[in-house]
Each structure stands twice: as C-alpha cells, then as structure tokens.
Amino acid sequence: MPVFKDQNAKKNSWFYVLELGKDANGKRKNKKKRGFKTKKEAEKALVEAQSALNKGEYIEPSKILYKEYLTQWLIEKQQTIKRQSAKTTEQIVRTHIVPSIGCIPLCNLNTLHIQKFVNELHKKGLADGTIKRIFNVVNTSLNKAEKLQLVQKNVASTIDKPKVNHKEMKAWDVNEVQHFLELARNNRYYIAFHLAIMTGMRQGEILGLRWQDVDLEGALLRITQTISHDGKEFVQGAKSASGVRTIALPPETVTALKTHRHMTSQERLQIGEMYQVSGLVVCTSKGTKMLPRSLSTVWASLLGKSGLPKIRFHDLRHTHASLMLKMGVHAKVVSERLGHSSIQITLDRYSHLLPNMQEEAANGLGQMIFKASNAL
Structure with a gap:
C-alpha cells in the first residue's frame, strides 16, 4: 500500500498517496493526504478513500465547492430516507444552505463560516426548530465528507448545536x-x-x-x-x-x-x-x-x-x-x-x-388508604 512516513514531521507524520488514474493528457494523477498518527490509521483512511473512488463517490477536495458536494451527497442521502424527508432536505439545501455558504470550497469551510451561518439564521427570525433542522443537514453532510476523507474534520461538530426552546403548548379544556x-x-x-x-x-x-x-x-x-x-x-x-x-x-x-x-x-x-x-x-x-x-x-x-x-x-x-x-x-x-x-x-x-397529576395521585392514594383505615 502507498503509505509513507514523513521523516521531517515531528507528529502526525504518516500519509497516503491515492492514485486517481490519468488526466486528459494521459498523465497519472495522485492525491496525497497527510496528518495521520500511525501507519495503521493512514492505511485505514486509504482503504476508505479507495472504496469511495471505486464507487464514484470520491471527489478531489481542492476542486469542489460545498454546493457541488451537497448535490452529490443529496443523491446518496435520498436513497436512505423517506420521500417527504428527502424533499424537505433538498429544500433546506436549496433555500438556506447554498445561498449562504454554498460557494465556499469544501476544503476551506471552517468553524467561523458555520457559526456565522447559524447566527444569520437567527437574525432572519427563523423558528428554533427550523434552525436546528438546517444545522443538522450541514452537520450530517460534513460528517459524511469527513468519512470520505474529503475534509480533515467536520467543522460543524465543534460549535454548539442550536437548541429548541419549546414553548408551552396550547390545548383546550x-x-x-x-x-x-x-x-x-x-x-x-x-x-x-x-x-x-x-x-x-x-x-x-x-x-x-x-x-x-x-x-x-x-x-x-x-x-x-x-x-x-x-x-x-x-x-x-x-x-x-x-x-x-x-x-x-x-x-x-x-x-x-x-x-x-x-x-x-x-x-x-x-x-x-x-x-x-x-x-x-x-x-x-x-x-x-x-x-x-x-x-x-x-x-x-x-x-x-x-x-x-x-x-x-x-x-x-x-x-x-x-x-x-x-x-x-x-x-x-x-x-x-x-x-x-x-x-x-x-x-x-x-x-x-x-x-x-402527581398531586392528584398522592391525594387519591391518601384518601384510598386512610379513608378505609378510619372506617375500620
């Protein structure tokens, strides 16, 4: 396996080289991925990247925008969720995510981008539940990108997830x-x-x-x-x-x-x-x-x-x-x-x-036991 150790690196010195085939001119294309602590980690990452390449899921990080990645991610995601959920996810991507952060290269996306995006959603006055759903789409898509070795880390995982403050529900008597x-x-x-x-x-x-x-x-x-x-x-x-x-x-x-x-x-x-x-x-x-x-x-x-x-x-x-x-x-x-x-x-x-309900239950139990006791 084309896994190597950088002798000049003080830490995370292992890296792999993924063979991507040939370009239009017949020149061999390789992709180098650094930052692994051990040889075993580098080999595991290479196997996953090679598998993604064989399935047509691998895309060079340096040449893809986040919105382009989302298009391919949606195609795969739609195969594993219900139709209504797929439509909702596609709408979230198209309406909220792509206009704001879609043009950022996937490999350049960072925590500040995600945090600013979430802040903008709050400023628009969107409901807490809506913001949480939008964030979940971003987080899930970047989790997949991390597994495919398209990004070093899911940058959305490091920020505080939006919380839903449930309003007291209204009900009739x-x-x-x-x-x-x-x-x-x-x-x-x-x-x-x-x-x-x-x-x-x-x-x-x-x-x-x-x-x-x-x-x-x-x-x-x-x-x-x-x-x-x-x-x-x-x-x-x-x-x-x-x-x-x-x-x-x-x-x-x-x-x-x-x-x-x-x-x-x-x-x-x-x-x-x-x-x-x-x-x-x-x-x-x-x-x-x-x-x-x-x-x-x-x-x-x-x-x-x-x-x-x-x-x-x-x-x-x-x-x-x-x-x-x-x-x-x-x-x-x-x-x-x-x-x-x-x-x-x-x-x-x-x-x-x-x-x-607890108060009513406690009173009911008291009446049942002591009323019967007093009657004795």
Missing part, C-alpha cells in the same frame, strides 16, 4: 372542546376535527386515512400513509416507524365515522360518474383528496366563529394528549396513540402537566 365540536358538527369536514381531538392524529395522517384502514366493527383504525405538506402526493408509512400504529376508537367516533361515510355515499350517488373514488375518509365533495391548506382554511373559519382561544390545528393533537393524561391515562398509552418513538418524548413534551 373539556368545555372548549365540547363547544367547538358542537359548532363544527354540521360542517362537511367535521370528521377531520373530531379525529384530531379523539385520536391525536396529525393533519397529514388524517388526510391520508383510507376506509380500508378503518375497522368500524373492531373500533380501530391504522395509520399507514400520510399526505405530503404540499398535498401533491401520498407517502407510505408515517413520520417515523412508530408512527405506523393502530388506534382504538371510542363508540362516539365510530358513530361519527359511520355518519360521515353515509354522507359521502350520498354525494357519490348525486354526482354519479363524475365522482372520483379515492377511498379516502376525508375527501372533497367530488371524492378527490383534500389539500392541507384547504383544511386549514376551514379550520381558521370555524375557529374565528367559535370565540375560543386561538390554537393551531396541530394543537388539537396536544389537546388529545393533555386530556388523556389529566384523566390519568398512562403516558405509555398516550405515547403509543400519538406515535412517538419513545415514551420519553411524551414525558418531555407534556412535563408541565405532571406536577398536578
């Missing part, structure tokens, strides 16, 4: 939920709001729900697909592996689903051949898919008429979780209904409810 459901009862899309409150489903999951995934006899429904944020396509699976889940339904929700199905059946009879059979639970009066932005418009209209505290559609999901936890339902059950990847996410997200 029982009376507010009852008021809204009564107001929305005669709305054609009532079932969408009913499902959000009674199951904790996300908007994309509700708009992707099909009748084939609903078991009215067993009072169950299964999340197997979602609609994309722009409404252009359906994505199989869910936001995460745990998002593909089965949710038990109360009798009232089964009744609401039956009523909704009867309504859509009548619409199909009235329209006839022009009706498009999509199999979707929530669809337009013509049977076509309901776009997220269209449902958001209906939601905003109803919310404005209700006089209730202003919350987002997504907060109906938080309302579901909050009401269940306040009822004393175990956090594990709530986590499963929401499709969280771990119970810790549920506990962290709804920790503000736990102190009151």
